[in-house]
Amino acid sequence: MQNLDKHVISQALQWLRSGESTWLCTVLATFGSSPREPGSLMAAKADGQHVGSLSGGCVEEDFLQQLGDGRFQKAVERIRYGAEGNMGNHRVTLPCGGSLDVLIEQLAPVPENINHLENVLTTLDGQTVKTRRIALDNSPQSLGAQLLHDEPQGARVWLDPDDRFVDVRVGPVSRLIIAGVSSVSIYCAEFALAMGFEVVVCDPREEAWANVNVPGIRAEYMLPSLFIAAPDTCHRATAIVGLTHDPRIDDLAVMEAIHTPAFYIGVMGSHKTSQARAERLQRTGGLTAKDIARIHMPIGLALGSKTPAEIALAIMADILRVQRGKARHEL
Template sequence: MESIDLTVLRELKDWRVSGRPALLATVVHTWGSSPRPPGSMLALREDGRISGSVSGGCIEDDLIDRYSRANGGPGIPGRAPQVVRYGVSADEAHRFGLPCGGTLELLLEFNPDAVLLDELVRTLDHGTLVTRSLRCTDGHVALNKAVAPAEVEFDGRQLSVTLGPAYRMLLIGAGTLAQYLATMALFNGFDITLCDPRREYLDAWTIPGIKTTADMPDDAVVAFRPDLRSCVVALSHDPKLDDLALLEALHSQAFYIGAIGSRRNSANRRNRLATHFGESQESLSRLHGPVGIYIGSKTPPEIAVSVMAEILAAKNGVKLPSTIQVEDAKNALQPA
């Protein structure tokens, strides 16, 4: 499953290439609480079909009423981009299902150019980070290669949105936990590669839509080339496999590096990597282990939930409780 942004752009491209009138709505500003962050996109076809989301549903309904012919509306106009704002008053916020005090601003593009949409989708499919800039006076769009992710920028005259290829995940070890984690990562839009040189494990893999390799883990990490939109998770429980992958990953740009194991095993792993392989404390500070958020989980599905939550928190720049707080949580579970 690809990222929601790419899904929206791909559907919009298909509509426009086939000559169907459509609009692209992008969240450009939010105030207070809002359902979707800046950069969120929705495509609306003239017959009322939509792709993506900018709210919990009420704003989508309003856009359909305004711009589709589904209920006798005027259809998609051929004019310059337009800014619309929702939730300015408490009554309007309630009407559109926004949280108390929430306001969001959308920029609407009418009938985006099909050729440029096709170029954008093909560029993203090739794994390139792209900044799409829109001039509001006339709807002119420019596509430029970007070197790093960036926040949405909108000054009332120009909108710049940096769009990237899907976030990527490299899993080491094809066990049961990896299957659950891969399933969750797919639904969160990650592009997944699975590495396991143990053929008996790899041959038993059942999750479709995932690239697999039987290379040794360190070679797999090198080939994967982790970047700022990548994470590496070692799940084999075999130090000969996990440690090799971690040694390479710790010197990459991956936003998250984690390894399964108890607190004792994790401490032993850190000691091995420092003593036998010369890893510094600064390098090891990037390693998440025990992997996942402590939620008292014991089964592979629950552990996968905790790991996916921790990965998403790291992706979104959220700091989570330390191991000391985890110990407190475990102690609190003990009977008095």
């Protein structure tokens, strides 16, 4: 599965390698209604060719028109669409009065820029999460864009309070590993795919797969614990959930997940079941109290969910909460 970020960076890199200047646009912030979230990318050339998007189409059209008219000649600049202000663009109105700030980088086809995008592409294909730090001062002494190590949780875009730089997180496609086929896991898989996750469902039981038909998932007919333990299976943008109520599947998956850099590990079950599982994992699995604290059990947000779809919604909402760096009390 090739995510949109990778597609945009790949095309921008191809244009630079061909000796063509490229404009890389990043959504920095949105206010009100906006179709794309912060961190969304678009790359374009002066002739109007482009890939990716910033909105539902109106912003792209205006940007490309101005680019063709010779605007955006600075190395880095910010503009605001849909609202008044010192970066205001009054010709474009976003739905429901929304607005968005966009960072525009003019990338010349020089070795420094080519090397930087090559490293970004490697990061998108890899196992770690990094940050593109883009200097905003446009001075000759500016370091341009750097690639730094980062954590996978929290806001994807962070603007320095003193306007010296912008940090934009980049990394591999978010992955959800589901241990076991169940009615809840099927809905989780569908929700996760819609949210842009790469979804892997693992279950060695042939009968469990009889009525599974979820286009887009990766099906692994093996114990989830064996899949999780394999090299390069889990990275820092991975979530792992056990959804069968079968300790032979869920417990073993959790015991392996603890040894990975996954940002979310969760197991389905009631408070009573979760307490018993915690004791069992410490007694027979050798997990420490610190290990147990990493596991979300009972899994998901307390939404009063009853049906499989509602439980899956609560699970994916909790995964998104952790991925966005939100504490429960902030909801």
